[in-house]
Amino acid sequence: MEVLWRTDHAMSVREVLADLTRDRDLAYTTVMTVLDRLSKKGRVTRELEGRAWFYRPAESRATLMAAEMLAALTGTPxxxxxxxxxxxxxxxxDDARVVLEVLTSKEAVS
Incomplete structure (x- = not known):
């Protein structure tokens, strides 16, 4: 996901692999499998161009992080x-100020 978030265009498996193998050794099939699973989970979208799939994030990093934070708020009130x-x-x-600004603007709208 980090590789896809860093770019503004859809990427092929080979492009993602090239970026990832700067730091570690990975097989093409491993990257392809992970991207396919992310697609099935709705985390990435993909389009077929010629014979290659091109992937892009389905949502921004901020949107995904917010969803995970909300999902963590389970249990009783x-x-x-x-x-x-x-x-x-x-x-x-600084983060507390941002939260306060959001909550204040939410109250103003309500």
């Missing part, structure tokens, strides 16, 4: 509040 308090307590000042 009390458990969710406790988790949110712990999360907020661990925020850096």
């Amino acid at each position: 009390v458990q969710r509040r406790e988790a949110l308090r712990e999360f907020a307590a661990g925020l850096a000042d």
